[in-house]
Amino acid sequence: MSRHTLASLASELGVSRQTISNVLNAPHKVKPATRERVQAAIAAAGYRPSAAARQLRTQRSMNFGMRLFPATDGINGAILDRFLHALTEAAQSAGYRLTLFCADSDEEEVRQYEQLLDVAGLDGFILTSSRPDDVRTHWLGERGTPFAVFGRPWDAAGHSAPADHPWVDVDGAAGTEEAVRMLLTQGHSRIGFLGWHTGSPVGADRRQGWERAMTAAGHGQDLHVLGVEAEDTVAGGASGAALLASRGATAMVCSSDSLALGAMEKLREAQPGAFLSGQPAGPAGRAAIVGFDDTPVAAALGLSSVAQPVEEAARHIIGLLTHELAGKAAAARSGAGAPPARQLLLAPRVVERIPLPLASPGPS
Amino acid sequence: MSRHTLASLASELGVSRQTISNVLNAPHKVKPATRERVQAAIAAAGYRPSAAARQLRTQRSMNFGMRLFPATDGINGAILDRFLHALTEAAQSAGYRLTLFCADSDEEEVRQYEQLLDVAGLDGFILTSSRPDDVRTHWLGERGTPFAVFGRPWDAAGHSAPADHPWVDVDGAAGTEEAVRMLLTQGHSRIGFLGWHTGSPVGADRRQGWERAMTAAGHGQDLHVLGVEAEDTVAGGASGAALLASRGATAMVCSSDSLALGAMEKLREAQPGAFLSGQPAGPAGRAAIVGFDDTPVAAALGLSSVAQPVEEAARHIIGLLTHELAGKAAAARSGAGAPPARQLLLAPRVVERIPLPLASPGPS
DNA sequence: CGCACAAATTTGATCGATCAAATTTGCGGC
DNA sequence: GCCGCAAATTTGATCGATCAAATTTGTGCG
Numbered sequence: 001m002s003r004h005t006l007a008s009l010a011s012e013l014g015v016s017r018q019t020i021s022n023v024l025n026a027p028h029k030v031k032p033a034t035r036e037r038v039q040a041a042i043a044a045a046g047y048r049p050s051a052a053a054r055q056l057r058t059q060r061s062m063n064f065g066m067r068l069f070p071a072t073d074g075i076n077g078a079i080l081d082r083f084l085h086a087l088t089e090a091a092q093s094a095g096y097r098l099t100l101f102c103a104d105s106d107e108e109e110v111r112q113y114e115q116l117l118d119v120a121g122l123d124g125f126i127l128t129s130s131r132p133d134d135v136r137t138h139w140l141g142e143r144g145t146p147f148a149v150f151g152r153p154w155d156a157a158g159h160s161a162p163a164d165h166p167w168v169d170v171d172g173a174a175g176t177e178e179a180v181r182m183l184l185t186q187g188h189s190r191i192g193f194l195g196w197h198t199g200s201p202v203g204a205d206r207r208q209g210w211e212r213a214m215t216a217a218g219h220g221q222d223l224h225v226l227g228v229e230a231e232d233t234v235a236g237g238a239s240g241a242a243l244l245a246s247r248g249a250t251a252m253v254c255s256s257d258s259l260a261l262g263a264m265e266k267l268r269e270a271q272p273g274a275f276l277s278g279q280p281a282g283p284a285g286r287a288a289i290v291g292f293d294d295t296p297v298a299a300a301l302g303l304s305s306v307a308q309p310v311e312e313a314a315r316h317i318i319g320l321l322t323h324e325l326a327g328k329a330a331a332a333r334s335g336a337g338a339p340p341a342r343q344l345l346l347a348p349r350v351v352e353r354i355p356l357p358l359a360s361p362g363p364s
Numbered sequence: 365m366s367r368h369t370l371a372s373l374a375s376e377l378g379v380s381r382q383t384i385s386n387v388l389n390a391p392h393k394v395k396p397a398t399r400e401r402v403q404a405a406i407a408a409a410g411y412r413p414s415a416a417a418r419q420l421r422t423q424r425s426m427n428f429g430m431r432l433f434p435a436t437d438g439i440n441g442a443i444l445d446r447f448l449h450a451l452t453e454a455a456q457s458a459g460y461r462l463t464l465f466c467a468d469s470d471e472e473e474v475r476q477y478e479q480l481l482d483v484a485g486l487d488g489f490i491l492t493s494s495r496p497d498d499v500r501t502h503w504l505g506e507r508g509t510p511f512a513v514f515g516r517p518w519d520a521a522g523h524s525a526p527a528d529h530p531w532v533d534v535d536g537a538a539g540t541e542e543a544v545r546m547l548l549t550q551g552h553s554r555i556g557f558l559g560w561h562t563g564s565p566v567g568a569d570r571r572q573g574w575e576r577a578m579t580a581a582g583h584g585q586d587l588h589v590l591g592v593e594a595e596d597t598v599a600g601g602a603s604g605a606a607l608l609a610s611r612g613a614t615a616m617v618c619s620s621d622s623l624a625l626g627a628m629e630k631l632r633e634a635q636p637g638a639f640l641s642g643q644p645a646g647p648a649g650r651a652a653i654v655g656f657d658d659t660p661v662a663a664a665l666g667l668s669s670v671a672q673p674v675e676e677a678a679r680h681i682i683g684l685l686t687h688e689l690a691g692k693a694a695a696a697r698s699g700a701g702a703p704p705a706r707q708l709l710l711a712p713r714v715v716e717r718i719p720l721p722l723a724s725p726g727p728s
Numbered sequence: 729c730g731c732a733c734a735a736a737t738t739t740g741a742t743c744g745a746t747c748a749a750a751t752t753t754g755c756g757g758c
Numbered sequence: 759g760c761c762g763c764a765a766a767t768t769t770g771a772t773c774g775a776t777c778a779a780a781t782t783t784g785t786g787c788g
Contacts, residue, residue, distance in 0.1 A: 005744055016768045021746065031766060048482040052419040053744035056773045061416070063463075068452050071445040071660075078442055078660070081435040088432050089466045097484060098464045099427075100452045118412040120461060234664040258664060265665075296435075296442070297661050300598040300622060301629075369774055380738045385776065395736060417774035420743045 004047040013041050024049065061121040063097045064321060067109050069128065078295040079310050086314035087126065094322045110139045117145065124321045130167070132156050132201065137165055148320040150313055158201040166320040166342045168313045172202060173209030175306035175348035176253050179290040180213035182350055183251045188288060189219055190226065192249035194240045194259050197229040206255050206292065230259065237262020251288035257298045257305055260291030264303060294351050302355040306348050316344055368411040377405050388413065425485040427461045428685060431473050433492065442659040443674050450678035451490065458686045474503045481509065488685045494531070496520050496565065501529055512684040514677055522565040530684040530706045532677045536566060537573030539670035539712035540617050543654040544577035546714055547615045552652065553583055554590065556613035558604045558623050561593040570619050570656065594623065601626020615652035621662045621669055624655030628667060658715050666719040670712045680708055
């Protein structure tokens with residue numbers, strides 16, 4: 001256990017505390033020879049400066065906070081794992097740590113911000129789901145606390161609205177658009193959309209991509225018939241898929257993997273082996289259903305799905321925060337790297353899969 | 365923003381720093397009248413003591429650390445969400461915070477412990493998957509760092525081994541045992557077990573419960589035939605289920621929801637509507653497949669599954685850590701509550717579900 | 729009334745780092 | 759050899775709390 005302190009190391013080495021401190025924080029201020037000698041001693045002793053002492057003096061905790069939502073649907077929330085891991089990793093390699101907290105509501109979340117800022121001195125926050133007229137971003141913005149949001153800002157009407165705080169989001173419309181294009185090249189033309197019955201802006205965005213791609217391909221006439229809404233559950237997906245099938249859809253793009261899973265189950269049952277394999281219109285072995293979020297379930301079942309680049313989003317968010325925090329102190333000094341885009345819309349990627357060939361044998 | 369400090373509040377109030385400090389940390393030392401006056405002032409000013417200053421003096425960070433594993437399988441890792449949320453919540457209400465970190469290996473994890481102890485002064489760690497001959501528990505134990513494990517200790521041979529560190533685990537065997545009993549009362553007798561082909565102690569434990577229940581029910585003769593191992597994937601589950609079915613199994617208990625899902629898909633395809641509804645032996649509407657972990661997928665598909673009480677486990681783990689840390693200082697003083705069990709094996713619960721009736725109509 | 733002794737409160741030192749200012753060292757030039 | 763000036767290093771103060779010891783206040787009793 002390294003019971004070392006600046007003072008102890010300093011006296012052992014025959015230099016002053018401040019010199020060691022400078023070696024760590026402002027190496028250029030120290031003569032190369034001394035610097036190297038000190039660095040060697042630091043390494044040998046395994047000395048690590050105490051974050052608490054540092055924080056007390058500098059008023060920086062090197063700590064970001066993030067609210068953990070209760071596991072809601074779960075099947076979709078599954079990408080949270082990936083996001084959280086990527087965040088932690090990125091924060092870690094930037095020298096920051098990540099502190100979690102819980103809250104029952106947005107108001108409670110704001111109360112937690114206040115407390116965590118006072119008590120733990122967090123340097124910034126990561127918000128995960130932006131809502132129309134978000135109270136949290138207002139509060140943080142007014143207070144001047146650094147933060148970055150995963151999710152673009154929506155106005156009260158649920159439309160994408162300009163805002164000057166940093167955010168990263170995934171372009172859902174681009175995702176569904178690409179999904180439609182994939183299905184088109186497979187030979188489908190009556191491609192349905194299976195969305196949420198809640199009027200969420202995210203859902204509207206995903207639907208828009210489908211509409212855009214269908215219209216562009218000249219299939220814009222039946223959009224009102226081929227766009228269906230259901231509860232975001234497997235059961236909802238099943239019933240929605242039945243409706244779409246009855247209206248002649250040969251393929252469908254879904255707002256979530258839950259819906260897609262329900263659709264898949266339903267259609268597999270209705271036309272065993274046929275529809276799912278890309279029939280009737282597509283080449284054999286291609287899925288005619290595309291989900292959203294590329295959850296582990298989709299991967300397990302061989303369901304095509306729109307994958308969000310959450311790792312990239314996480315890294316960018318950390319980049320935004322660290323840039324802002326570093327900038328405050330050392331902006332013009334070192335010139336730094338190019339600042340990360342304050343608003344970034346990432347393109348998702350359609351993962352095309354071949355449904356599991358369950359008919360074949362092969363026991364272990 | 366509450367720019368308040370002990371000293372500032374003290375002078376405003378006309379008392380000394382230490383009195384305020386005592387009101388917060390040792391109220392009994394302060395005369396009731398003063399105490400109330402100070403408490404009122406604290407509330408009015410919204411004063412909150414700085415964690416950094418406190419930590420510097422007391423050497424306590426009120427912070428626990430936990431390693432975040434990379435999202436591996438995912439479909440099973442899904443219970444991590446619940447666990448993490450429960451941990452955070454429990455820690456929060458005990459006045460602690462939770463810090464996450466990443467590591468590529470157990471050795472790296474130990475290195476992170478060392479660093480986090482030195483730098484951030486974490487008070488304890490939560491470990492999530494115990495392994496045979498765990499290097500991490502050794503290291504922490506020798507160093508005397510408080511920690512608690514979710515997962516019982518295994519010896520090098522993969523058997524449950526005594527150890528004196530605090531841990532909580534879920535009794536997997538009891539879970540599969542109960543699952544078997546449920547299937548027995550449904551009328552099944554040829555109940556198969558579909559496990560992992562890796563020799564993991566957790567898997568062995570789950571299999572044991574099945575063996576025990578089968579033997580107790582007088583069906584112990586065909587265990588070697590009805591116990592099958594496969595890769596822990598949906599495909600593995602499908603092939604394993606095919607094998608079991610060919611050997612006359614009418615029901616099966618699986619080591620994971622992935623396997624169960626594969627089995628379900630396979631059997632639904634092989635005997636549409638029949639097997640899954642509890643046929644041939646069980647009453648209609650009952651599932652003849654039971655998974656493990658009760659992931660959201662199982663819930664979504666109406667798959668019965670053995671549910672781990674992860675929330676309870678998380679709360680107990682926090683209880684263990686806080687007790688140990690409080691105990692160090694105030695053990696005999698206040699008498700405290702009964703100490704939480706240092707080793708605890710929680711019983712899981714079988715969630716019985718009726719498979720989704722996909723055949724019925726009902727579009728939105 | 730005063731004294732002993734406990735209860736209540738205050739004061740000075742400290743945790744381990746950084747900041748700001750003071751001091752010492754190094755070096756070229758006259 | 760001495761001066762000035764920049765580079766390198768050191769010193770004292772400080773962040774905001776708690777600890778330990780000192781001091782003041784309060785109470786019972788001879």
